[in-house]
Amino acid sequence: MIHCEGLVKIYKTDDIEVVALQGLNMTVEQGEMMAIIGNSGSGKSTLLNILGGLDRPSAGQAVVGPWNLLKMSKEHLIEYKRRTVGFIWQNNGRNLVPYLTALQNVELPMLIKGKADRVYAKQLLAAVGLEHRMGSRLTQLSGGEQQRVAIAIALSNRPLLILADEPTGSVDSATGEQILDIFRRLNREMGVTIVIVTHDLSVADKVDRVVAIRDGLTSTEWVKRDADATGANMADDASSTAPIDSSSPGFGAQHEEFVVIDRVGRLQIPQVYLDEMKVSGKAVLEFDGRRVIISPPEETGDSPVQIVEERSKEDF
Numbered sequence: 682m683i684h685c686e687g688l689v690k691i692y693k694t695d696d697i698e699v700v701a702l703q704g705l706n707m708t709v710e711q712g713e714m715m716a717i718i719g720n721s722g723s724g725k726s727t728l729l730n731i732l733g734g735l736d737r738p739s740a741g742q743a744v745v746g747p748w749n750l751l752k753m754s755k756e757h758l759i760e761y762k763r764r765t766v767g768f769i770w771q772n773n774g775r776n777l778v779p780y781l782t783a784l785q786n787v788e789l790p791m792l793i794k795g796k797a798d799r800v801y802a803k804q805l806l807a808a809v810g811l812e813h814r815m816g817s818r819l820t821q822l823s824g825g826e827q828q829r830v831a832i833a834i835a836l837s838n839r840p841l842l843i844l845a846d847e848p849t850g851s852v853d854s855a856t857g858e859q860i861l862d863i864f865r866r867l868n869r870e871m872g873v874t875i876v877i878v879t880h881d882l883s884v885a886d887k888v889d890r891v892v893a894i895r896d897g898l899t900s901t902e903w904v905k906r907d908a909d910a911t912g913a914n915m916a917d918d919a920s921s922t923a924p925i926d927s928s929s930p931g932f933g934a935q936h937e938e939f940v941v942i943d944r945v946g947r948l949q950i951p952q953v954y955l956d957e958m959k960v961s962g963k964a965v966l967e968f969d970g971r972r973v974i975i976s977p978p979e980e981t982g983d984s985p986v987q988i989v990e991e992r993s994k995e996d997f
């Protein structure tokens with residue numbers, strides 16, 4: 682569904698250039714529900730804005746279904762935003778009109794495109810558990826309820842892809858969990874692909890896969906061993922698997938952790954490893970037939986100090 686390769690985004694403001702994405706690679710399968718995590722400034726929102734057609738990439742490849750986001754004309758971009766994606770933000774104000782009812786808010790984007798489908802709008806509000814609040818004005822709804830209206834609005838154009846930027850960022854944890862459960866249900870029942878950008882690590886519990894972005898590149902990925910086993914409390918077993926990077930969250934035994942290797946063989950080595958090995962600038966790489974071993978230049982020989990990657994011979 683989504684395929685990004687060597688994706689670059691450079692922001693230019695006056696004399697300053699910020700490289701927000703530095704050649705990012707990422708694939709998301711159709712029907713997948715996944716989360717993107719990363720420190721502030723790592724490029725998460727930039728990636729989401731590109732995938733949503735709100736921002737143009739500077740270079741590389743960004744393909745969503747049949748759409749090539751780098752080469753798309755303005756007209757096609759408008760078409761893409763109308764038909765393929767639905768956006769959900771942390772800030773509901775961007776989605777909702779306060780003096781309209783929940784139902785009118787869901788009907789509004791339909792009206793803009795031609796005709797409101799009241800039956801479908803009601804179905805969507807029922808799907809997010811708001812069948813009893815359809816006639817309430819937005820100002821009469823709680824933050825969590827407003828966020829659920831936003832989800833219904835995002836679905837109103839029957840999108841194939843939902844992009845959610847910190848969807849649980851401004852609600853309490855119980856409401857956040859409720860919202861993620863709604864996402865999961867919509868993902869399962871409607872088959873919509875969902876990409877969530879978040880700081881909320883409890884999201885890992887609800888998604889098939891978590892990808893970490895560091896400095897504009899995908900660095901580590903956690904894949905749920907059993908994608909159907911949602912709902913278990915990951916915090917209970919969070920210590921059972923050692924994370925690749927000790928500064929990374931390490932989601933526990935239900936997730937398998939991988940370092941991401943790009944098409945040309947690059948990977949990100951966690952800074953803590955480099956610090957411990959006292960490696961900076963360059964290192965010695967050895968392959969013993971099964972493992973790739975990285976050592977500081979002065980420690981080559983019999984005792985390799987860190988194993989960073991294990992592969993079968995056929996991979997080389």
Ligand SMILES: Nc1ncnc2c1ncn2[C@@H]1O[C@H](COP(=O)(O)OP(=O)(O)OP(=O)(O)O)[C@@H](O)[C@H]1O
Nearest residue numbers: 692694699701719720721722723724725726727728
């Ligand atoms: N419109 C812009 N103009 C200039 N620089 C920008 C712009 N948008 C983002 N950046 C810069 O690009 C980098 C990545 O920003 P981005 O918002 O994608 O990070 P993020 O991971 O979403 O952060 P956060 O978690 O704080 O939202 C940052 O250094 C940011 O300052």
